[in-house]
Amino acid sequence: MNRTLTMLAAMTLAAPAAAQAPSLEAAARAALESDTRAWDFVEGITTEVGPRQAGTEAEARGRAWAAAWLGRNGFANVAVEPFMMDTWVPGDVARARVTAPYGQDLTVLPLGNSGATPAGGIEAEVVFFRTIDELRGAPEGSLKGKIAYISHQMRPAQDGSHYGFAGPVRWVSPGIAASKGALGVVIKSVGTDHHRNPHTGGTTFPQGVSPIPAGALSLPDAENLERMFARAGGRPLRLRLEMNPRQIGRTESGNVVGEIVGTNPSLPPVLLACHIDSWWNAPGAFDDGAGCAIISAAALRVKEAGQPLRTIRVLLAGAEETGLWGSKAYSEAHLDEAIAVGIESDFGADRVWRFDSNFRESNPALHQRIAAAVARFGVSSGNDIASGGADLNIVRDQKGALIDLQQDGMRYFDLHHTPDDTLDKIDPVQLRQNVAVWTMVVGILANEANSILTGGPIPSAPPIMESK
Numbered sequence: 001m002n003r004t005l006t007m008l009a010a011m012t013l014a015a016p017a018a019a020q021a022p023s024l025e026a027a028a029r030a031a032l033e034s035d036t037r038a039w040d041f042v043e044g045i046t047t048e049v050g051p052r053q054a055g056t057e058a059e060a061r062g063r064a065w066a067a068a069w070l071g072r073n074g075f076a077n078v079a080v081e082p083f084m085m086d087t088w089v090p091g092d093v094a095r096a097r098v099t100a101p102y103g104q105d106l107t108v109l110p111l112g113n114s115g116a117t118p119a120g121g122i123e124a125e126v127v128f129f130r131t132i133d134e135l136r137g138a139p140e141g142s143l144k145g146k147i148a149y150i151s152h153q154m155r156p157a158q159d160g161s162h163y164g165f166a167g168p169v170r171w172v173s174p175g176i177a178a179s180k181g182a183l184g185v186v187i188k189s190v191g192t193d194h195h196r197n198p199h200t201g202g203t204t205f206p207q208g209v210s211p212i213p214a215g216a217l218s219l220p221d222a223e224n225l226e227r228m229f230a231r232a233g234g235r236p237l238r239l240r241l242e243m244n245p246r247q248i249g250r251t252e253s254g255n256v257v258g259e260i261v262g263t264n265p266s267l268p269p270v271l272l273a274c275h276i277d278s279w280w281n282a283p284g285a286f287d288d289g290a291g292c293a294i295i296s297a298a299a300l301r302v303k304e305a306g307q308p309l310r311t312i313r314v315l316l317a318g319a320e321e322t323g324l325w326g327s328k329a330y331s332e333a334h335l336d337e338a339i340a341v342g343i344e345s346d347f348g349a350d351r352v353w354r355f356d357s358n359f360r361e362s363n364p365a366l367h368q369r370i371a372a373a374v375a376r377f378g379v380s381s382g383n384d385i386a387s388g389g390a391d392l393n394i395v396r397d398q399k400g401a402l403i404d405l406q407q408d409g410m411r412y413f414d415l416h417h418t419p420d421d422t423l424d425k426i427d428p429v430q431l432r433q434n435v436a437v438w439t440m441v442v443g444i445l446a447n448e449a450n451s452i453l454t455g456g457p458i459p460s461a462p463p464i465m466e467s468k
């Protein structure tokens with residue numbers, strides 16, 4: 001009883017200070033109930049900028065927009081760090097038509113790095129591969145003069161794990177087909193919806209293999225093509241394909257950075273990452289306007305709970321989609337500046353459901369503290385070892401601490417890299433849950449005096465640390 005009264009007294013005494021600066025818990029709860037900044041960011045960039053293809057003028061407008069938003073909302077040291085990249089653009093022709101044994105147009109878009117057809121297109125027999133492994137098994141030279149079609153069986157999954165299963169159809173099958181002599185490739189879009197939208201995305205061709213035209217068919221069109229194969233009864237199926245994407249050489253892109261400066265800015269900062277660019281056909285609300293919105297809003301919420309010990313740095317990376325150019329450039333430029341821990345948001349705007357770190361065993365106390373703090377938002381603690389997102393190359397290069405805040409991926413690949421990636425798909429309630437979870441996690445990390453990865457003292461800690 002006495003103890004309770006003492007605690008109540010202490011709480012009462014602390015009340016006036018609490019009214020000025022909410023506790024981290026209160027800041028996170030406020031984010032859950034009423035955050036408007038994350039929405040303002042993603043609504044603003046999708047409305048005022050829209051699609052932001054890497055290395056183009058549109059991405060430059062996105063960069064300027066994001067830098068202005070950070071500055072206006074209270075970030076310090078806002079800067080654009082430019083870098084050069086090899087830039088591919090999609091062109092304005094993308095046509096596919098089955099010419100035999102039936103005649104019908106198919107909806108197609110080029111994959112990033114696709115080669116172009118000659119004007120007027122190519123026409124050839126299509127060879128059907130049910131899986132990428134079937135394609136891998138095709139004899140060398142067997143695709144000479146043919147167009148390869150590669151299918152897959154991707155399904156929605158909460159953890160998005162089917163992307164790893166089906167993704168190689170996009171990432172590497174055009175290169176495999178090209179190396180076996182194919183004239184061109186079309187794939188079933190790596191996606192899970194049934195709208196007539198092809199899902200674009202990057203592909204790669206091995207060293208020494210010339211890029212060939214490589215397109216994605218929308219899922220309904222891919223299924224239609226497969227039915228045609230079934231009904232053709234062995235008669236050759238011919239496709240005419242015309243696309244005019246091209247490489248335009250080196251152009252400028254850039255990373256946007258901003259900081260909530262800590263009370264001890266000499267400590268390694270907490271790095272929050274997302275990416276600014278999107279594919280040309282996608283307004284980029286889910287991918288990744290939402291991610292940039294979530295990390296920026298959360299950093300500001302932490303600041304409201306009082307200046308953190310460590311600096312929080314946001315990295316809004318450029319040119320992620322076409323080959324992690326911004327992530328690599330950032331690591332190259334800053335590799336010798338230690339990062340305390342990295343976290344990325346790049347999986348849409350649906351709720352966070354699991355927390356993973358790569359220090360569950362090396363720093364169990366901190367892992368447990370974060371797990372307990374996010375449980376109230378319906379987030380479980382996972383057993384996977386966090387590997388960080390695409391824009392955290394610097395942390396992986398430093399072999400540093402990483403956290404993954406897993407978002408619900410059940411509808412992510414319905415929208416991914418399609419014109420359907422629009423603002424209306426964002427559920428404001430789930431967006432706010434993201435900001436709340438991030439606020440708790442970032443707030444704990446930014447006020448952690450010890451090494452995040454091991455829990456031990458930070459070797460280069462300046463004197464201010466000892467007094468803490």
Ligand SMILES: [Zn+2]
Nearest residue numbers: 275287288346
């Ligand atoms: Zn993304």
